[in-house]
Amino acid sequence: MSRVLRAEDVHVVRDGRPLLQEVSLTVRAGEHWALLGANGAGKSTLLSLLGALVHPTRGTVEVLGRRLGRVDLRELRAYVGHVDPRHPLTAPLRVRDVVLTGLTNSVAPLPRWRPTDGQLRRADGLIETLGLAGHRDARWPTLSQGQRGRTLIARALMPEPRLLLLDEPATGLDLPGWERLLDALDTLRRTYPALATVLVTHHLEELPAGTTHAMLLREGRVLAQGPAADVLTGDQVGKCFDLPLAVDRHDDRWSVRIRRRRT
Known part of the structure; x- marks a missing residue:
């Protein structure tokens, strides 16, 4: 290996x-x-x-x-995918948008940056893998601690580390x-x-x-x-x-x- x-x-x-x-x-x-x-x-x-x-x-x-x-x-x-449960996000982003910030290595979406169709499909696939398919459009402040943790793992995996x-x-x-x-x-x-x-x-x-x-x-x-x-x-x-x-x-x-x- x-x-x-x-x-x-x-x-x-x-x-x-x-x-x-x-x-x-x-x-x-x-x-x-x-x-x-x-x-x-x-x-x-x-x-x-x-x-x-x-x-x-x-x-x-x-x-x-x-x-x-x-x-x-x-x-x-x-x-390198780095998952820290103390992620400093405070904005009411949707789960899918949080996951996509893994591609820009930023806390919030970057101005004028738009994901490709392939990147959107990858985000949705990771959200499903992490057991969050029913929460794709849920906003960050409404998530439980466990849902936030799984969202951050999906985010960390977006760049295919x-x-x-x-x-x-x-x-x-x-x-x-x-x-x-x-x-x-x-x-x-x-x-x-x-x-x-x-x-x-x-x-x-x-x-x-x-x-x-x-x-x-x-x-x-x-x-x-x-x-x-x-x-x-x-x-x-x-x-x-x-x-x-x-x-x-x-x-x-x-x-x-x-x-x-x-x-």
């Missing part, structure tokens, strides 16, 4: 404080990675590096074969919204088999069934990484969160609980 991402011996320092230290990661086409760790572990910082939003202080990062520091970041970002980055996409979702999101991510995995994804979360329960690999971060360093079944064990996740944990997997979904001492 072709390599989509490579970070090697990455360090990030801000205001004299190390946020990431000695982090290395390789993501290949068709792999679906989870980044887990406590608050402040460095997950979002690493995702920003992988999304070409920031440069490393030291080390190398290659995104889609282009090395940060040797390429225009704005150009590179057009090839090879890489999709998801920063805590289940933030603020209730149980039905969370389950619909996970189902949508599983549909994407089947529909676009070459697409690579990296998902940041605090919770194992939020991982899609198709998660193939995982990285555990603790205080800016890699605690463990590799195939999800090897990394997401009670011992290793417990070390990551500094708790005695038991991890279970059933029907390709994970759950975690505190391991009680026997008396």
Whole structure:
């Protein structure tokens, strides 16, 4: 499989404080990675590096074969789908119009820009894939948090990226919204088999069934990484969160609980 991402011996320092230290990661086409760790572990910082939003202080990062520091970041970002539930849209755009802004990498439609018929068909197809066909003309302020999240995933997929980055996409979702999101991510995995994804979360329960690999971060360093079944064990996740944990997997979904001492 072709390599989509490579970070090697990455360090990030801000205001004299190390946020990431000695982090290395390789993501290949068709792999679906989870980044887990406590608050402040460095997950979002690493995702920003992988999304070409920031440069490393030291080390190398290659995104889609282009090395940060040797390429225009704005150009590179057009090839990476980045889903942030804190999307700053406030205008009452319709779902279809929000999805189409993925082609212009803008929050609102650009003046005098008009999508082609093919682009409109692609937007409608993604809206249907994400389970939003009945909400194509719904306006942004009327959407639930889960509907907004799925709209933003469709938006991120409009430029046909090879890489999709998801920063805590289940933030603020209730149980039905969370389950619909996970189902949508599983549909994407089947529909676009070459697409690579990296998902940041605090919770194992939020991982899609198709998660193939995982990285555990603790205080800016890699605690463990590799195939999800090897990394997401009670011992290793417990070390990551500094708790005695038991991890279970059933029907390709994970759950975690505190391991009680026997008396």
